Amino acid sequence: MTAATTTIKTLAGNPHCRRLAWLAIVLLLLAAPFLIETTLGRSWVRIADVALLFIMLALGLNIVVGFAGLLDLGYIAFFAVGAYSYALLASPQLGVHWPFLVLLPLGAAVAALFGILLGGPTLRLRGDYLAIVTLGFGEIIRVFLNNLNRPVNITNGPQGITLIDPLQIGGFSLAQTHTFAGLTFSPVHSYYFVFLACAVVSIIISLRLENSRIGRAWVAIRDDELAASAMGINTRNVKLLAFAMGATFGGVAGGLFASFQGFVSPESFHLIDSIMVLCMVVLGGMGNVAGVVLGAVLLTALPEALRYVGPLQQSWFGEVIIDPADLRMLLFGLALVLMMLLRPSGIWPSRRRHVAGPPAKETEAPSAAR
């Protein structure tokens, strides 16, 4: 065991080996959809696409929760805002069909605006209070999406918006199957590469942010807001920026999601989806970009793997005792609890010191009389 780790450490220290390893990773990522299709089948390529979207979402939430320490339980609302702004402006719903390259930045901007809208009134709140307000915000957005079909039909209510335009860059539509250098690119493959590019950009932005002036300001606020502001950080602007940045990631992912699915409805944006993204961040390792990516991939793939549990139960017990979807949620809840009890800083923790702030009770002033 120790021999193996020392070997890995020496190898990792060697620049040639590092370069080779990176090359291998890049090649693996590029070949992944074809490898997955031949080994696991096409449905898993789709799952890989979704995993890439969730990487973007989780990285966005990581900015808010992991870096700035602001617990956001309504994060999926930004995803919804991005998805609906794309859906409305590129579908027969309003009869508008704007090009993708306009809509993606627009969705990001609208989501950022909502981020500031949420951040503004909640700036003074911390920890659990913020959590509840953001949760409420997420629910409000969903209630509006559900009900804005009367008196003027904007969102088409619970039925959602269908026939959303697929991604189209120039004359190249991702909805068609293309053949390229002997490889067949069906839509799931093409989307994989677009999402991969976006996810990689998100990862690079996150990594660059982490060690930037802003990133360090976020971490300072997370660890001690008072001290941070004493050090000259404009806490208001920096916190608003965290909300806006996080929301932007969500907005972009939402736009991509809408074009990928061709259909959006309020059903995709429940509280449980917010919690799912939060779990990715928490289980992976709050504040650590690599950990968050790992969390997103694991939590997208594992529930899908649980689908095989249904037939398995059938063959073992003769009937399906636990619905796989419920089993997934049960394991989810259990994982959250056990993770917090046994390994609170995540599978792949951040190297920076404590992540989640000081204990609840001890931060209150001793003179606090109620």
Place this chain on the structure above:
Amino acid sequence: MEIFAQQLVNGLVLGSIYALVALGYTMVYGILGLINFAHGDITMIGALVSLTAVQLLAAAGVPAPVVLVLAGGAAMVVCVALGVSIERVAYRPLRHAPRLAPLITAIGISILLQYSAALIWGKQYIAMPEIVEPTRIVIAGAQLTSLQATIFLLACAIMAGLLWFLKASRMGRAMRATEQNPAVAGLMGVNTNKVIAFTFVLGSAIGAIAGLMVVLYYGLGHYFMGFMLGLKAFTAAVLGGIGNVAGAVLGGLLLGVIESLASGYIGDLTGGVLGSNYRDIFAFLVLVLVLVLKPSGLMGQHSGDRA
């Protein structure tokens, strides 16, 4: 005017249920500084247990008042057992952990409770058998059933009892001491672990009764019902000033009335643009407004780092 009186009465009855659930949030928050996310789901378990008990007992031909008492008792036993074990297993080890940890644990527990309930009771709505013949009472032009009146009065009695208990009893004094400063309370000979466990006993028992009241009020139970109820009760607790027991009562009643009036009038006020289908957002609007304008709530004096 008649509509106004009717909505007011509806709001008060509903608000008294919110207030009961809010007590559970506010007591735990006062002592541990933790939003017990799972409290709404404890109430849901109480509701479904009592529903099942009523179904079984009513089928066996037991008279209605006995059925209700037994159902409430069964719900209380289950909820108290759950509440105490959750505290012991999930919250106690994290008492000195960073503040996000217990909150995330609470969310996990909440999910666990919801889907365990879905496994046991299924995901469909479960109807409450009608065991009490509804007699109508008219007060100032507003109609209410005897059941609603009983819910309201019982809720008020429980709240008054709790206030008295906290003020006058030995345990109540220990609870207040622990709330102010657990370390010093410990030095004074208060067994704080016991006090905290007892807080969960009290909160869960009251939550169980509230659960029974909810199924009586709406006539339906569902595995997900604890979520909205819990959120609204939490809002009520914040409105009244979290950590303050009398405040939770006031906040609950007020929130019930606000919600009821607002959803009754929003259609007329906005010319039909917004209908009563928006009723669930009022609680959140109230929550945001309170937190922005008066974060300590109506009756709270404390404003620590959360505000």
